[in-house]
Each structure stands twice: as structure tokens, then as C-alpha cells.
Amino acid sequence: MALSRATRREGRQLKEVEPITGLYGAFVDLGPLEDHVVDSRVQSVEQTVTEIAAGLRAGRFLVGTE
Numbered sequence: 001m002a003l004s005r006a007t008r009r010e011g012r013q014l015k016e017v018e019p020i021t022g023l024y025g026a027f028v029d030l031g032p033l034e035d036h037v038v039d040s041r042v043q044s045v046e047q048t049v050t051e052i053a054a055g056l057r058a059g060r061f062l063v064g065t066e
Contacts, residue, residue, distance in 0.1 A: 003024070007020070033063070036063065038051050038052055038055065
């Protein structure tokens with residue numbers, strides 16, 4: 001999905017396949033940081049903002065505090 005969206009972009013935005021697949025590869029397996037991810041693929045902007053705000057209040061996104 002990300003590759004399809006990125007390659008359809010207009011203008012000067014990143015469209016080349018190699019950097020896009022490289023970015024995907026860097027984020028496909030976050031290991032112990034996976035709990036910090038907000039999957040916004042099926043959320044509205046408002047839902048994503050609400051989830052992030054709640055996560056920030058709860059300390060969900062703190063790294064290296066264990």
C-alpha cells in the first residue's frame with residue numbers, strides 16, 4: 001500500500017521505489033518498540049490524534065525507561 005501511494009505522488013515528493021522499500025524494511029519489524037506504534041491505516045485523523053494523546057498521557061511512547 002505504501003509503495004503504491006508513494007509512486008502515485010505528484011511533484012517533488014519521494015517516488016523512487018528503492019528508498020521507499022528501504023524505509024518499509026526499516027520499520028517492518030520494530031522488535032521491542034512495536035508497542036509504541038499507532039496503526040492509523042483504518043483510523044480517521046481525529047481517531048489517530050485521540051489515540052496518540054491518550055498514549056502520551058499514559059506514557060506509552062516512552063523509550064528506555066524500563
